[in-house]
Amino acid sequence: MEADAPLDLTGRLMVGLDGLDLTEQDHLRLRQPAVGGVCLFARNYDTTGRLVRLVKDARACAGKPLAVGVDHEGGRVQRFVGEGFPPIAAPRTLGAAYERSREAAISEAVERGGAMAQQLRAVDIDFTFAPSLDIDYGRNPMIDSRCFAADPEGVAALGLAFCQGLHEHGMIAIGKHFPGHGWAKADTHLEVAVDDRSLDDLLAADLRPYVELFAAGMLDAVLVAHVHCRELAAKPSTYAPEIIEDLLRGRLGFGGMVMTDDLVMEGADIGLDMVERTLAARRAGCDLLLWCGGEPVLLDDALAELPAAGGVAAPWQDLLAKRS
Numbered sequence: 001m002e003a004d005a006p007l008d009l010t011g012r013l014m015v016g017l018d019g020l021d022l023t024e025q026d027h028l029r030l031r032q033p034a035v036g037g038v039c040l041f042a043r044n045y046d047t048t049g050r051l052v053r054l055v056k057d058a059r060a061c062a063g064k065p066l067a068v069g070v071d072h073e074g075g076r077v078q079r080f081v082g083e084g085f086p087p088i089a090a091p092r093t094l095g096a097a098y099e100r101s102r103e104a105a106i107s108e109a110v111e112r113g114g115a116m117a118q119q120l121r122a123v124d125i126d127f128t129f130a131p132s133l134d135i136d137y138g139r140n141p142m143i144d145s146r147c148f149a150a151d152p153e154g155v156a157a158l159g160l161a162f163c164q165g166l167h168e169h170g171m172i173a174i175g176k177h178f179p180g181h182g183w184a185k186a187d188t189h190l191e192v193a194v195d196d197r198s199l200d201d202l203l204a205a206d207l208r209p210y211v212e213l214f215a216a217g218m219l220d221a222v223l224v225a226h227v228h229c230r231e232l233a234a235k236p237s238t239y240a241p242e243i244i245e246d247l248l249r250g251r252l253g254f255g256g257m258v259m260t261d262d263l264v265m266e267g268a269d270i271g272l273d274m275v276e277r278t279l280a281a282r283r284a285g286c287d288l289l290l291w292c293g294g295e296p297v298l299l300d301d302a303l304a305e306l307p308a309a310g311g312v313a314a315p316w317q318d319l320l321a322k323r324s
Helices: 024-030 048-062 092-100 102-121 152-168 199-204 208-215 241-251 274-284 296-303 315-320
Strands: 013-016 035-040 067-070 174-178 193-195 221-224 227-229 257-262 288-291
Touching (some): 035 288, 035 315, 257 315, 274 288
16 A cells, blocks of 8 residues: 555444443444444443343444454453353363364364354354464463464464354454464563564464465454564564565465454554554555554544545455355
């Protein structure tokens, strides 16, 4: 994308909701022309019935196609636990099972992906941000149990099986955190993470699951990490066309949607305000932009400043149509 090209962010943002019921600020937020989706958190759930009502009300309030997602992986990243949402084991448990029996673990991964899709679709949620295709190098406690395995082959096999389960029940698969979050020691919720390895290092390990899942047609979208690969780019991956356009789309040939990790995270802070972060990510090649964490009301003034002409543009719906 040309650096000086005018931008229209209509429908490209995913935002958070305040709580269990729509607030007046939620109503205003959902009607902003840049908003095309909402991301739900534990603060939005206490009973299944109330969650269904919240989703229904949000869709009605938006007055336009609205994507509804949740970061729901299992283990410590499971936003809903209760009626209709039994506890889900962490992805790393599949890796342990894979070491005992590859066939049994792959079957379990398909079942787990399918069960997750069924549970979420039952309450009219469109997708989860999964699977994580990071490799557990034992360096990052924020990642460890969220990884399927400590080797590329295991991550690829289990990730592919999990995606199969999602797809069998009409749910898209979103691979994350590209180009890999397992090596960088920092937690990008709190600070910028750095990976000083070479492209050859990444191709030999972290990128292998992506290559295999791209070849199998299993990933509908890729979520980019706020990791600065200093041998490849001058900025964190979120803002780096060298990572998104040259590596992901060019060298690896990915033609699906590319989304940011949450731009509210401290790891996305390179001295830019929220509007500047969002424009920089879009110019770098990100199609879909997340403003999900923190207190949504604190972002509303910035949201109103985004360039968005309004109308029927619905890039999130283009993504969801892949598996509808």
